[in-house]
Amino acid sequence: MTLLDAEDVTRKLPEGPVLVQGATLSVSGGEFVAITGPSGSGKSSLLYLLGLLDRPSVGRVRLEGRDTTGLSGDALAALRLARLGFVFQFHFLLPEFSALDNVLIPIRRRGVLDERTARARGMELLGMLGLADAAAKLPEQLSGGMRQRVAIARALANDPALLLADEPTGNLDTKNAAAVFDIFAELARSGERAVITVTHDAELAGRATRRIHLVDGRIVSDEGQGAG
Amino acid sequence: MKLLLALARGMLARRRRQTLVSVSGVALGVAFFIAIASLMRGFQTYFVSQIIDVQPHITIKDERRNPLPQAVEIAYPEAAIALNGVKPVDRIRGIRAAGDKIAILEAMPGVAAAPILTGSALLRYGSRDVSATVTGIDPQRYVQVANLGKDMTQGRIEDLRSTANGLIIGVGLAQRLGVVLGDTVNAVSPRGVALQMKIVGIFRTGIVGLDQGQGYSLLKVNQILQDRSNVVNQIVLRLADVTRAETLAREIEARFGDRTESWEEQNANFLNIFVIQNAIMYSVTGAILLVAAFGIYNIISTVVFEKTRDIAILKSLGFTERDIQLLFLLQGLVAGVLGAVLGCVIGTFMIEGLAQVRFGVDAPSGNDRFIMAREWQIYAVASGFAILAAGIAAVIPARRAARLDPVQVVRGAA
Ligand SMILES: Nc1ncnc2c1ncn2[C@@H]1O[C@H](COP(=O)(O)OP(=O)(O)OP(=O)(O)O)[C@@H](O)[C@H]1O
Numbered sequence A: 001m002t003l004l005d006a007e008d009v010t011r012k013l014p015e016g017p018v019l020v021q022g023a024t025l026s027v028s029g030g031e032f033v034a035i036t037g038p039s040g041s042g043k044s045s046l047l048y049l050l051g052l053l054d055r056p057s058v059g060r061v062r063l064e065g066r067d068t069t070g071l072s073g074d075a076l077a078a079l080r081l082a083r084l085g086f087v088f089q090f091h092f093l094l095p096e097f098s099a100l101d102n103v104l105i106p107i108r109r110r111g112v113l114d115e116r117t118a119r120a121r122g123m124e125l126l127g128m129l130g131l132a133d134a135a136a137k138l139p140e141q142l143s144g145g146m147r148q149r150v151a152i153a154r155a156l157a158n159d160p161a162l163l164l165a166d167e168p169t170g171n172l173d174t175k176n177a178a179a180v181f182d183i184f185a186e187l188a189r190s191g192e193r194a195v196i197t198v199t200h201d202a203e204l205a206g207r208a209t210r211r212i213h214l215v216d217g218r219i220v221s222d223e224g225q226g227a228g
Numbered sequence B: 001m002k003l004l005l006a007l008a009r010g011m012l013a014r015r016r017r018q019t020l021v022s023v024s025g026v027a028l029g030v031a032f033f034i035a036i037a038s039l040m041r042g043f044q045t046y047f048v049s050q051i052i053d054v055q056p057h058i059t060i061k062d063e064r065r066n067p068l069p070q071a072v073e074i075a076y077p078e079a080a081i082a083l084n085g086v087k088p089v090d091r092i093r094g095i096r097a098a099g100d101k102i103a104i105l106e107a108m109p110g111v112a113a114a115p116i117l118t119g120s121a122l123l124r125y126g127s128r129d130v131s132a133t134v135t136g137i138d139p140q141r142y143v144q145v146a147n148l149g150k151d152m153t154q155g156r157i158e159d160l161r162s163t164a165n166g167l168i169i170g171v172g173l174a175q176r177l178g179v180v181l182g183d184t185v186n187a188v189s190p191r192g193v194a195l196q197m198k199i200v201g202i203f204r205t206g207i208v209g210l211d212q213g214q215g216y217s218l219l220k221v222n223q224i225l226q227d228r229s230n231v232v233n234q235i236v237l238r239l240a241d242v243t244r245a246e247t248l249a250r251e252i253e254a255r256f257g258d259r260t261e262s263w264e265e266q267n268a269n270f271l272n273i274f275v276i277q278n279a280i281m282y283s284v285t286g287a288i289l290l291v292a293a294f295g296i297y298n299i300i301s302t303v304v305f306e307k308t309r310d311i312a313i314l315k316s317l318g319f320t321e322r323d324i325q326l327l328f329l330l331q332g333l334v335a336g337v338l339g340a341v342l343g344c345v346i347g348t349f350m351i352e353g354l355a356q357v358r359f360g361v362d363a364p365s366g367n368d369r370f371i372m373a374r375e376w377q378i379y380a381v382a383s384g385f386a387i388l389a390a391g392i393a394a395v396i397p398a399r400r401a402a403r404l405d406p407v408q409v410v411r412g413a414a
């Protein structure tokens, strides 16, 4: 099942530079995609476009068959809330809220679960990521690896179809980085969900089922499509 | 909404000291507003109640608001007419058919009416001359329209009847003349009539003008003194419901043709001063609140600036621009509400503190303390202003936060 469909996506800045040039790809459930490329090749830019954080100048992005071109900012926000999850290099946890409360933010914002079910869901996610004991702790009381796992739990809070990560292991040591990639692989395995992560670590990229390589904003290779 | 409130609280809690400062600013503005408003309202209400207490609610005068039209003007209402050398009619002034009018007025529910004749007289005692207004009254009727009975400090109004040429004067007038109860003064009117009048009573209203320049005699006695037998030049009214004064005055004037003034019209100068006073009060406290609003603007701007990462992640998680705007608006409102509540408490203390102040002097008004108005409306207006100001102050940074592009932030933060 195709979750995401990007068609000739190009992103130009008004000042002239082209961040992404004519990117066409489609991602199905069960895929674990690694985007690689040299620094400044447009990996992050492409990820923001696929994650509906940014709008392409040319081309279109379809999410679960639905064309997102021309949707309002609020409609895109609603799609991000319900169908997408983000993890960045920095954890972006709200410092004044506990790990559990951070995970609960998207659930509460969406407002479909009652408070008890929401908390149970949050605890379940934290438990799945080995953070059951850290639920009540503030981000500053957690290690870097734990924070990033809380951020992953938050990204998964509303059970997204697509998890997007931009160098999620950039601030982590090898052991923690490997753990994050194991989690991603596990998340994609069920077949319902796809994971797309940007990484400059070739070894970690090797764990993905598919590797897209970017140079100067263009996709130059796409290996392992359809696997996984 | 609950989530936004929790987020707002969390963000403000991180800047506790700064939040405290801006909340205090709002609180101070609110407290000063409440205290000053209470003081001024208290004074003004007291003043008005004094006026209503001492002065007639409605006064019918022996004059017309506009000169009577000339015959030629009635004949040619559309014409442009210039009349030269018109001689005023030399008629005896006074309210015509005063007795009938009083009967009509007294038939109205909640209305008491009394005929009076006022005129000036020179009071002479020993070597002292003091000019005063002498009002001739019908004691029985007059006590129903005025509080003279209550204001008597010596003697009784009824003594006017039992004494030939009795005179009741204000306490200040008695001092200026140097007379005491029972003394006899020589009264001379502008018409040249002189009467020996005996002081049978002294009153004190608290209004300096009256206490120093007013005397009362029997209507008949003053008619003799003023050489205007059987003339009544004013009818004064007291109403059960003061607020009806202006409308009733207009009705009476329309009916009788005599110029009829309500207490509001007679005291328009004071009431205008109150308007100016209030304007000053609102400007001063408005300025305080403006400063407080700047404080709130400042803190929300700081929070927005510091929280760019949090804003970015919330937006990427799927919060809409409206959510973000509301989040920071809420912070302003929270600060405003806290400030308003605190200000109400401080304001109450200030009111009670001011109420304790004693001037220790025997003020002419008979008051040695501030009269404070304790009205919930003052609190409501102050709080409303504060919260509104806080909200407006938060709107600008909140909008800036809402427009923040999360991509720029997540790209920059590593
Ligand atoms: N707002 C912007 N204004 C100017 N140039 C920009 C802007 N955003 C991105 N760029 C440039 O566009 C190019 C692509 O940026 P992008 O962040 O997508 O690359 P990347 O592959 O993620 O790089 P890195 O590996 O360093 O994260 C870079 O050269 C970057 O400097």
Ligand SMILES: [Mg+2]
Pocket (backbone or CB within 6 Å): A043, A044, A045, A166
């Ligand atoms: Mg990047």
